[in-house]
Amino acid sequence: MTVETTDFAKALREAGLRVTQQRMVVLSVLTGTSDHPNADELLTRARAVDETVSLATVYRTLSALEDAGLIRKLSLENEPSRYEIAPALDHDHLVDIDTGEVIELPSEDVHRLRVELAARLGYEVISQHTLIRARKITTPPQG
Amino acid sequence: MTVETTDFAKALREAGLRVTQQRMVVLSVLTGTSDHPNADELLTRARAVDETVSLATVYRTLSALEDAGLIRKLSLENEPSRYEIAPALDHDHLVDIDTGEVIELPSEDVHRLRVELAARLGYEVISQHTLIRARKITTPPQG
DNA sequence: ATGAGTGCAAACAGTTTGCACAACC
């Protein structure tokens, strides 16, 4: 919708970034999904909207958007980084090591604890993220 | 000391791995340091002991040791993985984003909480690690 | 002696970059 389009443009402008077709597309793709796509997946989805987008631009855009605080980059283990729009409430991620599915976990309270802990050590927390690797329990806990 | 050497050999053997000069060296280097070296740094330190060690072998050794549960791999952001011997009590890491220094933080209680949370979602936690990016506070909090 | 481990160099994956052209302000 035009409303959303305007929102993206506004967000970009407020971040001091030029409003380009490519950035709009990347932002809209990320906004319109609840999963956590990586650069390659973003390229594919972006190209479904605008055929001309290149992988280099996707990376440059992601980097710019991250610096602007509009999106968050998830550095997982042994696989390409994934991205999500910067969440209002901070959360961590559980990765299903069998399927690769990523689940968001609430973590405000734990994060608050860590901020205090870090402060006691003389540090200001810039970011924190917990990555949990887990496996779905198949056998019901029985007797 | 010979005692240590024997320990390394024993640990390797118990893990079902052949005892090679290279694996002994990598294990001893990792045991003898409190920082968290990456593969390149490990190569340099290993070569100080055994000139013939190659980078490929360092990687293959690290991978084998990790699978055996003898060491832990730390996947940081935008930089090569770092390694530490598998800690008795689990902990998280705070990275000073200015100096790169890595500080270990206790986290058993928080980890326990997450295990419960994951269990409620039907997941068994395989591993969890929190990466905190922080900056040393220079200006005292005043007005 | 046989199979696992090694060194080397080449391959690989993800990401970044130099350059010429295009598009935003």
Place this chain on the structure above:
DNA sequence: GGTTGTGCAAACTGTTTGCACTCAT
């Protein structure tokens, strides 16, 4: 119109792998 962004291809970094040889068991 000038500067910032883009596409393309080439470069780069961290890591993995094929092969011939070596060594632990």
